[in-house]
Amino acid sequence: MMRSFGSRPDTVVVDEPLYAHYLAVTGLDHPGRAEILASQSTRWQDVAAALTAPATGVHYQKHMAHHLLPEIGRDWLGALTHAFLIRDPAHVVASYARVRGEPTLEDLGYPQQLEIFRTFGGPVVDSADVLQDPEDTLRRLCTALGLAFEPAMLSWAPGPRRTDGVWAPFWYAEVHSSVGFAPYDPSPAEVPDHLQSLVDAAQPYYEELAAHRL
Template identity: 50%
Template sequence: MRIAMWSGPRNLSTAMMYAFGNRADCEAWDEPFYAAYLAETGLDHPMRREILASQPPQFGAVVERILAKPSRPVQYLKLMTHHMLPGCDLGWAEGFANVHLLRHPARVIASYTAKRAVPEVTLDDIGFAQAQRIYAALPGPVIDSADIRADPEAMLRALCEVIDLPFDPAMLSWPAGSKPFDGVWAQHWYDAVHRSSGFAAAEGPLPTVAPEHRALLDEALPIYEGLFAARLRP
């Protein structure tokens, strides 16, 4: 079974990868298109040189690796929506269990800007427009990070049921620290999840978005709300 978990950045995506990666039957892949995305765009992300050296920088080569025979019965791909640039062929993921992971854009913007100091953050950076496009091309269950954190077992059971995968209680916790399937960029982005051994408790009130990011929130919010309306419930 192949699972494509589509997400923007700072969406609980690493914790979800750790949940599936803790299953004995699952091989987890961490953002396999990251190097190809950086090579194509020329963007200067943290650890750019190390990322480009760690993965194939060609989209087609990544697809070939993904479609090769997996080492375990379940292949789990943590995929960033913004890595799928306009014109990228998504046909390779047809027939996968495509799952779409959301988080309120106010939380995404607050978390993203805290970890990546750049003069401007755009809608493309946080992946909402791409999430809408990918969902239209590859429909599947939509899950919201707030629902997962509120009741991890209920949501994971519901997700496993809808994608026809037996639930495994091992998904509810994992050993603290780095994982062998982490991308090389983990040392910059994953400090909080490396301290975790399970899903964090429910989040508090929405953060206040800085004035310079309110226009971005206004762009992202209608996309989020449209996808949120289709979300899976336990």
């Protein structure tokens, strides 16, 4: 989705601006930790001020919901227009389990997404809908956001972007090789037995958000 919006001629992209704060507070040792901490402010107040400053055109901010830690103030979020990308918890847990063996519900970001949605609202799109019909889903999303749909949102040149976070070499291999949205894969997720309870815990959050999807 970041590549899609980044292909619009009127849009500036910001990639995970709260990542450094998240690492600084949690102490987690993610790949590229030192580079991430050096690339962004670790004070959420500085990040919030930058993200809510006057901007020209469309200012697309890609956030990971789990980066919104409890101590981060929420009032500044009211200055933004929100859109929510959701995914079936079984697929999220299966994917997360491959890189972190014991994720928590907060790691998945469902409680944080629902908190923001309940407070501020905004259009919801399901990743499965995006992959099954990118153009129709993006047209609906643009309409909901008050934007004109741009055909450029459907394809892009492969490779890195200047706007990618410094963590891109560790996480964005598939993004860098992509030229558009991947085909939809209907295969069921392979969830480890010991994480099925996590899928069950996330399901109500997902279903409440999914009830509002475009």
